[in-house]
Amino acid sequence: MYLERCLRGIAGLLVLASVLLAYFFSKRWLLLGAFIGFNLFQSAFSNWCPMKSVLRLLGIKSCEEELNRMRESRGTSL
Numbered sequence: 001m002y003l004e005r006c007l008r009g010i011a012g013l014l015v016l017a018s019v020l021l022a023y024f025f026s027k028r029w030l031l032l033g034a035f036i037g038f039n040l041f042q043s044a045f046s047n048w049c050p051m052k053s054v055l056r057l058l059g060i061k062s063c064e065e066e067l068n069r070m071r072e073s074r075g076t077s078l
Contacts, residue, residue, distance in 0.1 A: 003055050003062040010051055011036055 018033035043049040056062075061069075 003060045006055055006060055007051055011040060
């Protein structure tokens with residue numbers, strides 16, 4: 001699985017968890033969803049997200065990195 005898909009999956013899961021926790025326990029859990037939304041919004045402009053850095057440390061490659069690897073192995077441009 002590529003970094004972009006992992007990032008969207010984790011963000012979606014955390015937003016759903018935030019909504020469920022707010023419904024069952026405390027409305028303050030909605031702040032987690034707001035934080036995630038803010039990070040997704042700012043990453044659209046800066047192309048940087050804290051979770052993206054964590055996933056890279058775990059060795060997950062982005063689609064762009066994989067395409068570059070394929071180009072190098074074939075010796076042609078796609």
